[in-house]
Ligand SMILES: Nc1nc2c(c(=O)[nH]1)N[C@H]1C(S)=C(S)[C@@H](COP(=O)(O)OP(=O)(O)OC[C@H]3O[C@@H](n4cnc5c(=O)[nH]c(N)nc54)[C@H](O)[C@@H]3O)O[C@H]1N2
């Protein structure tokens with residue numbers, strides 16, 4: 224008996240040892256949301272046994288969020304596109320022909336060539352999700368000769384980006400939020416503890432432990448509100464009034480940073496004159512926040528300055544004046560001297576700032592296409608102030624319908640689901656009617672993939688490698704995503720897909736034999752080699768560096784922060800428009816508001832087995848007093864309706880939401896038969912915004928998604 228036990232133990236020990244020996248750690252990058260945290264995957268054979276944040280990455284502390292931890296469940300899930308498919312029925316009918324990669328790529332490249340021949344290269348549109356991994360597909364589009372690269376951002380942060388550009392002449396990512404050293408952080412329309420970026424959450428919690436104050440401004444009591452020192456519930460859509468009130472306080476009570484303003488702020492007198500009527504009492508009446516609390520906030524910020532962050536917002540595609548909310552948020556930072564300051568919004572450092580060379584880019588191998596952008600961005604009347612880079616994809620969709628300024632005939636939606644991320648699926652589908660080719664490059668099912676002509680299935684992050692990425696910040700870095708697992712299905716990495724398309728179309732510059740060849744191309748001149756990534760998956764290039772603001776900082780014509788922007792005014796956009804109160808909901812209606820939750824990413828994780836188990840459906844937050852009027856109890860099923868669209872959802876009855884609005888987490892209400900778990904669960908907020916894609920902000924470019932009113936009744 225004893226002997227047998229000993230043998231058993233011995234076998235067990237040997238087995239464990241072998242297992243440990245077969246284990247390896249692979250440096251990767253989480254792909255479960257667009258934040259892309261550096262990650263380390265422990266794999267055994269072709270299985271992930273443990274996922275964690277890259278322990279070498281500063282601020283990550285080895286952590287991933289719940290969604291990141293569910294990356295393995297995505298790989299294990301059979302309910303994702305497993306092989307290339309070409310549509311066999313009508314668009315959206317769900318009839319597919321399984322094809323080989325060869326056939327799929329030959330078909331797509333053949334159609335692209337035909338369409339280019341017939342309508343010119345400019346008739347090809349590609350949109351993606353932005354971020355550090357886009358060089359290959361951008362280069363592919365440029366090689367074809369099309370200027371029409373877009374991303375998702377008119378449904379996300381365009382207003383913030385254009386606010387930064389209008390004031391500073393540089394974009395929102397040319398400064399970063401130095402949470403770690405902040406003394407007061409104001410989170411306005413920013414639910415940082417649920418709309419997660421792991422490093423930012425860690426840094427802010429550390430700062431909080433060290434005494435940093437948090438003020439949260441929201442229309443409901445979020446997790447962020449619960450952790451904040453001060454919570455200000457505003458009437459939905461009145462943030463501009465609040466910010467004007469704060470600016471009034473800072474200026475009229477001399478609480479602002481006079482040295483910084485004298486040196487770097489242009490048009491302070493114009494601002495002073497403009498804010499004269501907008502005092503704290505005015506702001507209180509507009510927002511519902513008591514005037515005393517607005518005055519107190521101004522005092523607290525002045526005391527903590529310049530280590531203050533007034534967050535300009537992230538998902539700000541909400542109201543007709545969201546652009547001005549972002550602009551005034553930046554102006555408050557400027558008045559507090561926090562632009563460029565430690566604990567505020569320091570300038571990011573790129574490789575050049577620490578004496579290093581940046582990555583070489585594939586996109587630079589090709590000449591600038593001659594055609595002007597189809598969305599009119601950068602050249603059309605009223606659109607000259609917009610940033611060309613990712614354009615405004617909603618306006619490119621308009622060109623599909625109108626053929627103006629010229630037609631778009633082919634569209635590649637790369638890691639982008641516009642049918643869920645823009646309002647009113649049926650309306651957007653109608654806009655796509657004139658397309659002769661619609662391709663979805665994706666790792667999960669989505670409304671867009673289901674409606675496409677061709678699906679090119681991408682491998683999930685753990686099953687693919689990506690191009691080396693560059694991260695700017697206090698200390699600039701390169702980081703790499705290596706392949707942790709062999710793909711379970713017939714899916715490919717994006718670099719393979721575009722390399723093969725390029726091969727089919729005779730684009731030699733993109734015909735790389737391996738990912739190593741691409742990495743070597745990127746790293747030439749940098750002094751870094753592929754082998755250097757072995758140790759930690761990342762390369763710190765230098766720093767951290769805090770660069771004081773100087774006469775090269777602001778890229779505006781004057782070299783200063785321009786409150787009055789000639790570029791905006793030239794396009795008929797007022798720099799300082801008067802405040803206009805948002806419409807009150809018509810009787811019996813509620814403004815529909817939306818946002819994120821810690822357990823899901825946008826629309827693409829609801830069907831993830833692990834995350835679905837944690838949160839299978841969304842619920843409708845509704846104010847208790849309103850619910851009582853409607854006879855709706857907490858947890859009851861209600862019908863929420865706008866026009867012809869209605870859905871059933873459970874009510875979350877709470878005092879923690881403003882009575883004018885109802886709130887739901889975005890991304891639910893899936894309808895596809897291929898997603899057995901997500902199908903029919905909860906309601907899609909985007910369906911409650913009829914033809915909402917047509918209502919967009921002429922100043923900031925964001926779609927105004929919270930300008931819709933719904934009815935609620937017991938189901
Ligand atoms: N009504 C309403 N609309 C919204 C929002 C809202 O709250 N309400 N939120 C807005 C915001 S903030 C944003 S950013 C957009 C997001 O909109 P999208 O960019 O469309 O959203 P995602 O779901 O992140 O990604 C789109 C698709 O890419 C696929 N995908 C994701 N990651 C990867 C990857 O690593 N590789 C590949 N191949 N595919 C991937 C997903 O499976 C998904 O099908 O939506 C916006 N639209």
Ligand SMILES: Nc1nc2c(c(=O)[nH]1)N[C@H]1C(S)=C(S)[C@@H](COP(=O)(O)OP(=O)(O)OC[C@H]3O[C@@H](n4cnc5c(=O)[nH]c(N)nc54)[C@H](O)[C@@H]3O)O[C@H]1N2
Pocket residue numbers: 256257379380411412413414415417418419420440441442443445457458459460461462536537538539541816817818819820821822823824825886929
């Ligand atoms: N877990 C998780 N994290 C994510 C994502 C995800 O899908 N899931 N997506 C990532 C992406 S793409 C983005 S853009 C960011 C988004 O990050 P955030 O912009 O912080 O997230 P949201 O939840 O969209 O919106 C923030 C808050 O705005 C509030 N709000 C609505 N209307 C108003 C108003 O009129 N005034 C004020 N003051 N507040 C209002 C909502 O109640 C919500 O709590 O999150 C990123 N991180």
Ligand code: SF4
Pocket residue numbers: 253254255256257258259260286287288289290291292419420421
């Ligand atoms: S925030 Fe979460 S889901 Fe997003 S990249 Fe980081 S770990 Fe992944």
Ligand SMILES: [Mo]
Pocket residue numbers: 378379380537538
């Ligand atoms: Mo976003």
